[in-house]
Amino acid sequence: MALELAGSPATLVFATSALGIVPTAALMGRATEELAARAGPGIGGLLNVTFGNAPELIIALFALGQGLHEVVKASIIGSIIGNILLVLGASMLAGGLGRDKQTFSRTSAGVQTSMLLLAAAALLMPAIFELVEGKGLPQPGAELVDYGATVEHLSFAVAIVLIATYALGLVFSLKTHRDLFNPEYGDEDSWGWPVRTSVIALAVAGVLVGVMSEVLVGSISEASKAAGLSEFFIGVIVVAIVGNAAEHWVAVLVARKDKMDLAVNVAIGSSAQVALFVAPVLVLASIFVGPGPLALVFNGFELGALLLAVLIANYVTQDGESTWFEGVQLLAVYAVLGLAFYYA
Numbered sequence: 191m192a193l194e195l196a197g198s199p200a201t202l203v204f205a206t207s208a209l210g211i212v213p214t215a216a217l218m219g220r221a222t223e224e225l226a227a228r229a230g231p232g233i234g235g236l237l238n239v240t241f242g243n244a245p246e247l248i249i250a251l252f253a254l255g256q257g258l259h260e261v262v263k264a265s266i267i268g269s270i271i272g273n274i275l276l277v278l279g280a281s282m283l284a285g286g287l288g289r290d291k292q293t294f295s296r297t298s299a300g301v302q303t304s305m306l307l308l309a310a311a312a313l314l315m316p317a318i319f320e321l322v323e324g325k326g327l328p329q330p331g332a333e334l335v336d337y338g339a340t341v342e343h344l345s346f347a348v349a350i351v352l353i354a355t356y357a358l359g360l361v362f363s364l365k366t367h368r369d370l371f372n373p374e375y376g377d378e379d380s381w382g383w384p385v386r387t388s389v390i391a392l393a394v395a396g397v398l399v400g401v402m403s404e405v406l407v408g409s410i411s412e413a414s415k416a417a418g419l420s421e422f423f424i425g426v427i428v429v430a431i432v433g434n435a436a437e438h439w440v441a442v443l444v445a446r447k448d449k450m451d452l453a454v455n456v457a458i459g460s461s462a463q464v465a466l467f468v469a470p471v472l473v474l475a476s477i478f479v480g481p482g483p484l485a486l487v488f489n490g491f492e493l494g495a496l497l498l499a500v501l502i503a504n505y506v507t508q509d510g511e512s513t514w515f516e517g518v519q520l521l522a523v524y525a526v527l528g529l530a531f532y533y534a
Contacts, residue, residue, distance in 0.1 A: 194405050200412030207406040208428065211399060212435040215245040218395035219436035224388040241392070243269070243460065243468050245399050246433030250472050252400075252407040253425075254480040260332045261410060261425035262472060262484065267492040268430025269464045270306075271499040271527065277434070277441050278457040278503070279520025285445030285453065286514030294450040296510035301367075302458040303504045305359060309465035310500045312352055316345050316486040317493055328489045330422040330534040333411075337485040345486040346477075349470030356466040406432075423531050426492070434460065450512060458503055491534050495527050 193203050222241040246269055253262045285292050320341050321327055328335045383391070406429075414421045431438070437460055445453035469486065476484035488496070502523065506516055 191401065191405065194409075199416065200409045201416045204406060204409040204413035207402050207409065208432045210402040211245060211249070211406065211432050214395050214398040214402060215433070216436040216439070217391055218244060218399060219440065221383070221388045221392035221395060224383040225385065225392070228385060243433075243463055244396065245403075245436070246430070246464070247468050247471065248396075248399050249403040249406065249429060249433050250468070251475060251479060252403045253410070253429075254472060254476050254484065256407055256410075257334050257481045258407065258410065258421065258425075259334050259476075259480070259484050260328060260330075260489075261421050261429070263486070263488055264422050264425030264492065265429045265433065266464060266469050266472070267488060267496055268426035269434055269468070270310075270461045271495050271524070272427075272430045272434060273437070273457045273461040273464070274306075274499045274503045275520045275524035275527070276431070277438050277460075278454065278506070279517045279524060280438070281441045281445035281450070281453040281457060281517065282512045282520065283514050283517030284442045285448060285450055286512060286517060289448070290513075292445070292448060292450040292512050293510055294454045294507075294512070296508065298451065299454050299458060299507035299510065301362075302455070302462055303500075303507055305355075306458060306462040306465060306503060307500050308355070309352060309462060310496055312348050313465060313469065313486055313488070313496065314493060316341055316348060317488050319344055320485075320487045327493075328487060330489050330491055330531075331420055332489075333421065334481065335485075335487075336482075337487055341485045341487060342483040345473055345484065348486060349473035352466050352470040353474075356463075356470075359462075359466065419532075420534065422489075422491075422534060426495075426531050427528055454507060458507065461499075461503070491531060495531075498523070498527075 193206055218241060222237055225237050246265065250262045250265055253265070282292070317327060320337060324337060324341060410421060410424060410429075413419075414424050437456055441453045441456040444456075473484050473486060476482070502520070506512070506520065
């Protein structure tokens, strides 16, 4: 904030605000887990799914206000593929080192990946409609594209379907089949924040994430030009990683402790949450925030990455086992996608 007020170079402001989001997002995650540990599996699970992706949602809302629709969509795809390839890959690598293999629940992972696959199908359809009936897919360098009322209405309808599916998914995961989706963290004894402290920390962290997000989004355009990076690359890689930094660390840490059920739940579950909740909420919010409605029309790079990541998630989790080399392969795919995004 000091650099912003002092009129420092946009690249420096962007870098420091991105770094500033990481510890505040981690504080938000810690406070949420403290509350969840005391609220029981039902309410605790609801708290986790409500605040788990709050930092990236806050960042995206500020980007909507700036009219950076393509950056918002890039961050959505970046979060999905980042959780599947980067987080799950790093978790499998870290957890598999020194071990022959690790195991996790095929049933839980299968439900999560099925939800993700169905959500991906819904996210693909507006782009397919625009490709067939409209003027084609957007370019990676675009900021704001007018797709017309028909695609905007289609995106709104898709968002409603996804929200409804998400609500039913909450009933499934928090009530009728909650044992599958609330594995033990195993570290509750090392915690101990009172409820009041957790609530205060959650509120303070939310405000700080909001402030840092506003500074971050305000510097994206200038920083991208100064650094020689496209806004598309910043949205799909940098913003996505920053918004999920706390969850990334948790997944890798618990995988190293041989708790792969939890690591897979965090990685795949977070991706499904972004697709089923964050994306449609942003579509609905765009009616009131920013220059106009957000159309769920992704560019070709985003569509390809989304489809590949979801198919890979289904493939690597179907046997309920993982090794460190599977983690290397997932990270390699993420690196290849990152290179393609860089040159796009």
